[in-house]
Amino acid sequence: MTDEIAEFRARLRAWLDTNVITPEPDEPHALFLKRWHQTLFEGGWVGLSWPREYGGQGLGNIYDVVLNEEVGEYGAPDAPRIGYLGRALLQWGTEEQRERYLPGLLSGADYWCQGFSEPNAGSDLAGIAARAVLDGDTYRITGQKVWTTYGDYADYCLLLARTGPADGRHKGISAFIVPLRSPGVEVRPIRAITDESEFSEIFLDEVEVPAGNRVGAEGDGWGIAMMTVAYERGAADVGYLSKFGATLHELRGELARRRPGDPLVRRELGRVEVLYRVLSQHVGRRLGERDDSDAPPGPEMSVDKLLMTEVDQALHEAAVKLLGPAALLGETTSPWLRRYLYSRAASIYGGSEQIQLNILAQRVLGLPR
Ligand SMILES: Cc1cc2nc3c(=O)[nH]c(=O)nc-3n(C[C@H](O)[C@H](O)[C@H](O)COP(=O)(O)OP(=O)(O)OC[C@H]3O[C@@H](n4cnc5c(N)ncnc54)[C@H](O)[C@@H]3O)c2cc1C
Structure with missing residues (x-):
């Protein structure tokens, strides 16, 4: 298995060398991500853990983590994030619905x-x-x-x-x-x-x-919604693990140019890198467990969502703090201020931070209301 994963990583890196795309001028981010999704699909990198009969590759869930890690480390655009909606169709849809809708969702032809x-x-x-x-x-x-x-x-x-x-x-x-x-x-x-x-x-x-x-x-509908949000709270299921890896990659580069050798930068980057690695290890273990069980994810995914929020917000706080006025005035290569503002939404979308804590208290720990 380790050899197979190493071979998969090497093949993916080689593919990224020649296939990463960049946005066209004025291309809306959503359409750029759609184009990237389609490019990844054509390269054979989407739906790794999905059943073959619906356009997937039938591999273990761990391959989704590896994909996220490699795409992130490379600094490529985010891995596709839409598959979590397809999981609901996979589990609850009729055969006709799966055949009709899943291939387009997976290939990125349909948004x-x-x-x-x-x-x-x-x-x-x-x-x-x-x-x-x-x-x-x-x-x-x-x-x-x-x-x-x-x-x-x-x-x-x-x-x-x-x-x-x-x-x-x-x-x-x-x-x-x-x-x-x-x-x-x-x-x-x-x-x-x-x-x-x-x-x-x-x-x-x-x-x-x-x-x-x-x-x-x-x-x-309620059962379908709860399953969908459980998948949505997984950092690899929504491609966010790759997004954080790429953000870290970009931030390292920007700070190396602007504040080379600065010990404060090293300390802060080290801190957020540790948070990212903890998330990555956690997600790897979580998806490994999914390979051993047919049960869909449940309330325990609130832990993943809280970790995901912590990494997202810590990364972007570090970016604006370390880049200082350059980030606020838009003098950096990436729009860090806009990205920082978006990271504030992480504690709201997919269910707010307070709601995740309630779910863990009541449904995982069994504490009284
Ligand atoms: C960027 C972004 C993208 C989104 N995308 C989608 C999407 O694609 N599809 C979709 O359906 N929704 C989407 N949402 C909506 C998101 O799921 C909701 O915003 C979220 O569930 C919170 O609901 P609300 O905004 O109505 O806030 P409210 O439910 O009104 O909550 C307001 C505040 O009260 C707190 N609160 C509420 N109830 C409790 C409680 N019982 N205990 C403790 N605190 C509580 C909340 O934590 C929050 O701080 C998105 C949101 C954002 C920010």
Whole structure:
């Protein structure tokens, strides 16, 4: 196994030498990442641990960690982050849904987004109000989603809507594959503090969705959502391990040019590097365990999310602290200030830091409420 992984690493590094792409002038980040996803897929590096019948390679989960590590160390763009939505389809979708949707999701031909949060349902996701009403063999979906990452670029949305009574909480929720080009869908990008529009509001007005696009049975939406967010909290599942590795790589380079030999820089970089290595080891062990068990990830993934947040925020705090005014005035090669601001969102998306602590206290440690 060790030899096979070493050979895999060497092959990947050689491939990166000739295939890493850079953004075109004015290319939106989401479209650049899509192009990179497709390039990686064509090279045979996406879906390493996915079943072969849906376009994957049937390798162990540990290969996803290795991919993340190598892509990050190389300083290449992030490994694809969208597979966590596909995991829900893999586990809950019908054979027809898997065959129809998974290949495009894996190859990067189709962009997907996650339509869970609403204006009054974020941490309290069981409070969602979007409704899906069955009429013959079609659902009509009406409601509003918010903070939907890449909603304005997505082809499909894995969307939660209520099929049961309005006060049914967790029990009355179902999950749907909603094609976002459908009549009745309006996507409005939201401009964030980073000056980018990573996420959007999505308004749905009597949007017709075939009953065959419901994932799982009516009422399965809560289980599907919980499984999806558990995968989303994994640093290799969303490509963030590679992102942090690449950030560290870039920061080392920038500081070597600006503050060569500075002991304060060495100390701070050492500190964040240790945090990154702890995360990487933890994720490696976690995914190794996944190879030995058929059970999908659960509430324990909140540990991964907290570690991921810590690394993200420590890295970017170190960057603005060590680069000082150069980072704030945009004189650096990378927009560190924008990246620092985005890192503040790490303790919110995928479930806030406080919610992760609640999950660990109640569902992992069994502490009283
Ligand atoms: C960059 C970014 C991308 C996102 N992308 C998506 C996406 O693609 N799809 C999607 O569906 N959503 C997405 N979200 C939304 C995200 O999941 C929610 O913002 C998050 O779950 C928090 O919900 P909220 O914003 O409604 O805050 P609230 O739930 O209103 O929480 C406000 C504050 O109260 C705290 N709080 C709430 N309840 C409790 C409690 N019981 N105990 C202790 N503290 C509590 C929270 O921790 C938080 O600090 C994204 C968010 C961000 C920032």
